[in-house]
Amino acid sequence: MKSTVTVRLDDDLDRELSEVSDALGRSRSEIIRDALRRQLSVLRFEELREQVMPFAEARGYLTDEDVFEEVS
Numbered sequence: 257m258k259s260t261v262t263v264r265l266d267d268d269l270d271r272e273l274s275e276v277s278d279a280l281g282r283s284r285s286e287i288i289r290d291a292l293r294r295q296l297s298v299l300r301f302e303e304l305r306e307q308v309m310p311f312a313e314a315r316g317y318l319t320d321e322d323v324f325e326e327v328s
Contacts, residue, residue, distance in 0.1 A: 263288070 265273065277284045317323050 273284055273287060277287055280287070312318075312323070317326070
């Protein structure tokens with residue numbers, strides 16, 4: 257199922273979107289959908305991270321670097 261969403265853009269953002277669309281040969285809608293997918297993924301990641309942080313901190317993982325050192 258597809259739906260339509262209307263988004264109001266300020267002039268600068270509208271111009272930048274058009275320039276990127278032209279440069280990449282992609283539609284404005286395609287770029288917006290891709291940007292929205294990426295942003296939603298970031299928001300989901302941040303939400304999950306908040307949920308697991310108390311457990312990670314309890315095990316001594318206080319920073320991303322702590323985790324990186326453990327898995328490297």
